[in-house]
Amino acid sequence: MVAIKDRFAGKVAVVTGAASGIGLAITQRLLLEGASVVGTDLHPIGVTDTNFVGLTGDVTQEATAQDLVAAAVQRFGGVDAAFNVAGGSRPGYIVDLAESDWDFTVDLCLKGVFLGMKHQGRQMMRQGRGSIVNIASLNAHVPMHAGSAYVAAKAGVEMLSQNGALEFGPFGIRVNAILPGLVQTPLTRRHFDNPDALAAFQARIPMGRPAQPDEIAAPAIYLASDDASYVNGASLLVDGAWGVSAYPDMRPFRGPIGWNERTHA
Ligand SMILES: NC(=O)c1ccc[n+]([C@@H]2O[C@H](COP(=O)([O-])OP(=O)(O)OC[C@H]3O[C@@H](n4cnc5c(N)ncnc54)[C@H](O)[C@@H]3O)[C@@H](O)[C@H]2O)c1
Structure with missing residues (x-):
């Protein structure tokens, strides 16, 4: 993907979760x-x-959060764009999930963004x-086995973003959310290390592959840029059409597409 040179010239951005995966890709692209x-x-x-x-x-x-903004103001004079990316989870089925694991996930994914x-x-x-720009997840809309705390937190991030758009809009501030599908990062390494799990994911994704971190960074940066000057309170699914694929793959029962x-020609 091609970076748009100078689109952020003279602008200052802050990024959480900047050491790895999507946050690192956003940082490098900025x-x-x-x-x-x-x-x-x-x-x-x-x-x-x-x-x-x-x-x-x-x-x-x-x-x-205070230190991050203070450092941006002190070193570079302000904050034009902010990306709340840090996230992770301690999964577990609802009946098994320890209160401390619920708190860990919800505090990291939701309170951290707040x-x-x-x-x-x-x-x-x-x-x-x-x-x-807040990084939520397709899981804001789609539940996941053993993912109750994560999906609830990510649904919260989507709504928190919309509340931000409502409260901050009159001050010339936009707030949007990105909802990624499966992205190949250290967070999802266990899926990539298990060929059966990866195949199960890919069968659900019409594009047949996960995203690379830069494929999330590019739309996230678009939302923060002046190119999106009237985009506010939006949730952008960046999931290779995974979210629209809940129906089973019926092609084996229907035969191939007839048009040739x-x-x-
Ligand atoms: N990878 C995916 O498939 C996927 C899909 C949807 C949403 N997301 C979301 O994207 C975001 C980034 O995930 P990623 O895939 O790049 O994961 P990642 O593990 O590569 O990066 C997450 C970063 O957040 C940092 N972090 C974790 N806890 C933190 C804390 N308490 N304070 C500060 N930093 C902390 C980690 O050290 C790490 O550098 C997360 O919010 C994740 O939920 C990821």
Whole structure:
């Protein structure tokens, strides 16, 4: 995919979960498009660029959200775009799930986004402009075995984003959500390490493959850019049409498509 050079020239972005997967891809693409970026993560962020500052912090702690915005203001003069990406889960069936595992997942995926938006929103209100992109999931719409805490948190992120659009819109601030399907990152490594599990996923995805992290980063950055100046409160599914494929694959029972490009040219 081609980065749009200078689209973010002179702009400042903050990214949570910037050390890996989608957050790292967003960070790298923002830098390619000319932004200055402050990233935060539990783990050190392996990005070396003169326009990048890396912090370590836990997004479930309010101080992390405050520090991220403060660093962007101090080092680069403000926050034009914010990406709340950090996430993960401790899965378990509802009847087995420990309260502490529910809290871990919901705090990370939902409270972490709330705390980020709170401090990003305050700074953007001071500026009178800004754009926030939250990474939810297709699981905001589609349940998953042993995923109750995660799907509930991701549905919460989608609604939280819409509430942000409602509250921040009058201040010139947009808030949108990306709902990725299956993306090949360390988070989903166990699916990729198991050929049967991967085949089961791919059978559901009309495009027949997972996304690479940059295929989520590109639409996320579009939503934060001026190209999306009137897109607000939107949820963008980026899932290779997985979300529309709940019906079983009936092709084996119907036969192949009859139209043939050689006979219908
Ligand atoms: N990979 C997928 O298939 C997929 C699909 C839908 C949604 N998502 C969402 O995309 C986001 C990014 O996931 P990914 O696939 O890139 O995963 P990843 O594991 O590659 O990256 C997640 C990053 O978040 C960081 N992180 C975890 N807990 C944190 C905390 N408490 N504070 C700060 N940072 C923390 C991790 O250290 C890691 O660097 C997550 O919100 C995830 O739920 C991923």
